[in-house]
Amino acid sequence: MQYLILEDGSIYAGESFGAKIESEGEVVFTTGMTGYQEAITDQSYANQILVFTNPLIGNYGVCLADNESLNPQIKGVICHQVARYPDNWRMQESLPEFLQKRNIPAIQGIDTRSLVKKLRLHGTLNGKIASSKEQAEKIAAELREKNLTQHIxxxxxxxxxxxxxxxxxxxxxxxxxxxxxxxxxxxxxxxxxxxxxxxxxxxxxxxxxxxxxxxxxxxxxxxxxxxxxxxxxxxxxxxxxxxxxxxxxxxxxxxxxxxxxxxxxxxxxxxxxxxxxxxxxxxxxxxxxxxxxxxxxxxxxxxxxxxxxxxxxxxxxxxxxxxxxxxxxxxxxxxxxxxxxxxxxxxxxxxxxxxxxxxx
CATH class of the missing domain: 3.40.50.880 (Class I glutamine amidotransferase (GATase) domain)
Incomplete structure (x- = not known):
């Protein structure tokens, strides 16, 4: 189990499918129906945790030729569901394998509709992907004081x-x-x-x-x-x-x-x-x-x-x-x-x- 903790104190629980590390970033969302690999490797997402509004990602795996950069600086991936059995003739590895190799944490099973509604209502929020929610109030207070995209x-x-x-x-x-x-x-x-x-x-x-x-x-x-x-x-x-x-x-x-x-x-x-x-x-x-x-x-x-x-x-x-x-x-x-x-x-x-x- 991993948790997304937002600076307003909200907590979203889900299952890890990326690197099992903790990470902080500005939480943003994308409305793209496809292109999860290109988005994750786009350096414009550096120091951000990306929420996918499309309910399923990872269904066609990952192909190196589709990377927008070789060393993505994204701080995390949030989705409702990642495909269990991806399939595509160009596929070289699955999305979970790709994220784990690049040390990028990811959580599935989150109510992304609720999360995106919050971001649209309150605006972009800082967040942390954490392994425990015990220090959630302290983490939220610290996140409110940080500029996570400065000089990047x-x-x-x-x-x-x-x-x-x-x-x-x-x-x-x-x-x-x-x-x-x-x-x-x-x-x-x-x-x-x-x-x-x-x-x-x-x-x-x-x-x-x-x-x-x-x-x-x-x-x-x-x-x-x-x-x-x-x-x-x-x-x-x-x-x-x-x-x-x-x-x-x-x-x-x-x-x-x-x-x-x-x-x-x-x-x-x-x-x-x-x-x-x-x-x-x-x-x-x-x-x-x-x-x-x-x-x-x-x-x-x-x-x-x-x-x-x-x-x-x-x-x-x-x-x-x-x-x-x-x-x-x-x-x-x-x-x-x-x-x-x-x-x-x-x-x-x-x-x-x-x-x-x-x-x-």
Whole structure:
């Protein structure tokens, strides 16, 4: 038996199916019907305990090719039921085996509907996966005093630059907690990528003479990313730029906007967004707990390109002077709908047009 203890004193009991360790994290939920492996290995979930709203996970096992990272930093998995007999021709191991090998605790048998209702009502809460509930009041009091997602991008970002070879456009990718699916979309377009740490300076970026710069997804509070903000402020003047998720928030901050922490965030693969210019609705994959404050945007420099249908939050920005844009959602999906994957093609076109104008 293991227990999930929340900072408000709530206790949820269930059966362990992951690593038998104790762990603390920010408790969040995802509405995705599939893609449990991609979610668990997404570094945007670093230092978080993830609750799956889908009542059954693990039914098709785990395949290494579907990992979004090799060393996931998630702090725990909560579900109603894990499949007892997973089956899939690509499967290499079961989900419990995967979690145990990576030292990630997990609990099944919890009333996830009740838990998610609590998170929606009260907002994101800190929690602890514990082997005993005897010290629940003390644990809850300690959890209320902790910031469990502070300064975590350096925990998930690459420590050293590395290449992902290609034959055409040279792209510098800034790793804030990079998903492999972003690199896959760039390599599909024959991009020659160099991945740099989150702390890369503008000079380090410019010294590589890239054709474009992509700011990746990542966990934590974007307001902590002041070095990256300064880097973007200089780089966007010289090179086409595309920001995704955390990259979108850093791009916004670099151009004078502000961000705020959402009540419970957007996590899942069914979030509808509206493209302002065309009125087109697309369904998107999302994973973020912060958003750009619309009333802080300097409309002399930026324009809003996408909005979320459910809560009207800002989902996309474009610079009016420089060849630079960003989106809050994940156009790479994986898993999820590919409604907006063409944004990678738009980035390629922006790069080619910029080079053409520069050489004219």
């Amino acid at each position: 991008i350096k925990q998930v970002s690459t420590k050293s630059p590395y290449p992902v070879p290609g034959s055409q456009r040279n792209i510098v990718v800034i790793d804030f907690g990079l998903k492999n699916s972003i690199l896959k979309e760039l390599t599909k377009r024959n991009c020659n990528c160099i991945v740099l740490p989150f702390s890369a300076s503008s000079q380090e970026v410019l010294n590589l003479h890239p054709d474009g710069v992509l700011l990746s997804n990542g966990p934590g509070d974007p307001e902590e990313m002041q070095e990256a903000v300064k880097m973007v402020q200089e780089v966007e003047k010289h090179i086409p730029l595309f920001g995704i998720c955390m990259g979108h928030q850093v791009f916004a901050l670099a151009n004078g906007a502000k961000t705020y922490k959402m009540k419970f965030g957007h996590r899942g693969f069914n979030h509808p967004v509206k493209e302002i210019a065309t009125g087109k609705i697309g369904f998107t994959s999302q994973n973020h707990g912060y958003a750009v404050a619309e009333d802080s945007i300097d409309f002399q420099n930026l324009m809003v390109t996408y909005k979320e249908i459910n809560d009207n939050t800002v989902e996309g920005l474009r610079h009016k002077k420089y060849p630079a844009f960003s989106v809050q959602f994940h156009p790479d999906a994986t898993p999820g709908p590919y409604d907006e994957v063409s944004l990678f093609d738009e980035f390629m076109m922006m790069i080619d047009n910029f080079k053409g104008a520069k050489n004219a």
